[in-house]
Amino acid sequence: MPRAPRLPARLLARLPGAGPRPADGGSTTARDLTVRHRLLLALSALLTLSLFVSYQGVHGDADPLRTSSAPAVLSLDTALYALGEAQRDAGAQAPTSDFQKQISVAAQSLSAAAAEDDLGGPAGRQTLQTIAGLITVYAVKVQQSQLQPDGSVLREAYLSYATSILTEEKSGIQGRLKDLRGQQRATVHRQTSFGPLLWLAWSVTLLLTLALGAALLETQLFLRHRFRRRYNRQLIAALALSTGGVVTAVLFTVWTQQGMTDTRHLLDRHLAGPLIPEAGRHTASYLAHTGFRAAAAVWILIGGILLMALAETGLRRHIDDYRFRPR
Numbered sequence: 001m002p003r004a005p006r007l008p009a010r011l012l013a014r015l016p017g018a019g020p021r022p023a024d025g026g027s028t029t030a031r032d033l034t035v036r037h038r039l040l041l042a043l044s045a046l047l048t049l050s051l052f053v054s055y056q057g058v059h060g061d062a063d064p065l066r067t068s069s070a071p072a073v074l075s076l077d078t079a080l081y082a083l084g085e086a087q088r089d090a091g092a093q094a095p096t097s098d099f100q101k102q103i104s105v106a107a108q109s110l111s112a113a114a115a116e117d118d119l120g121g122p123a124g125r126q127t128l129q130t131i132a133g134l135i136t137v138y139a140v141k142v143q144q145s146q147l148q149p150d151g152s153v154l155r156e157a158y159l160s161y162a163t164s165i166l167t168e169e170k171s172g173i174q175g176r177l178k179d180l181r182g183q184q185r186a187t188v189h190r191q192t193s194f195g196p197l198l199w200l201a202w203s204v205t206l207l208l209t210l211a212l213g214a215a216l217l218e219t220q221l222f223l224r225h226r227f228r229r230r231y232n233r234q235l236i237a238a239l240a241l242s243t244g245g246v247v248t249a250v251l252f253t254v255w256t257q258q259g260m261t262d263t264r265h266l267l268d269r270h271l272a273g274p275l276i277p278e279a280g281r282h283t284a285s286y287l288a289h290t291g292f293r294a295a296a297a298v299w300i301l302i303g304g305i306l307l308m309a310l311a312e313t314g315l316r317r318h319i320d321d322y323r324f325r326p327r
Helices: 007-013 029-059 062-089 097-114 121-146 153-167 173-192 196-227 233-267 275-286 290-295 297-321
Strands: none
Touching (some): 029 062, 062 153, 097 121, 173 233, 196 297
């Protein structure tokens, strides 16, 4: 009973660049070697590029989230809470230290938020400057009202004007801060989203990993059958490197994405008072080590170069034995 043709060999023979098939009775070893050589190099390059793009798609946003976006949201929450507390003290008969303290906290929080480079771009920074100016006006009007006799018309006028500066729906301090906080939360959602493009990129990466692994194993079996070599150390090392590298990248990505998702859920909550610094500690914990993992992207490129070098050296000696010269 004739043996069934080997499907992998037939598929490889159809690849572009395989060259003409030798005449009947001629050796196909040189042709088989160059086909596998080109396939391994192509799959290694494609896997490196796909893994790098997929990895950066997640980790590229992790460090900005940790150092900029999340702290900005917490700073805006702190400013809103401090201004709410200041409003409670605004009706006191005389200026109080608590009111001044809350105004100072709000101003410091705005300064911290303004230090973030990506906070709404130039428009966001302009909004913060406007809010800082309105807070100064608000504090002055409250202090002027507290200097007037209790129950006087002028006292009520100053206080009413100060309250409108703070609470006006669109143009007031709180309204502007809430709009800015909403924009910053949208930035957090964008940075932490694992959307369809990322799913597609990682799916392609995993498929390329399987394809490269299958090609390395098939090439190992081919060399074992054709040259009676039990193992090719370079090909085995390439298989271990590609598998280990992808598994490590997947684990790093899962840990980072989970921390980013937890951060988004935390920042979506209504935070006030002692919950704000507590949220800051949790955020720092969720996003710990993301900078180290993001920096590991360069090792993907280094690993890809090493992977191609292993594929090259694993077959080069056999190719040279058959005096193959690439076109």
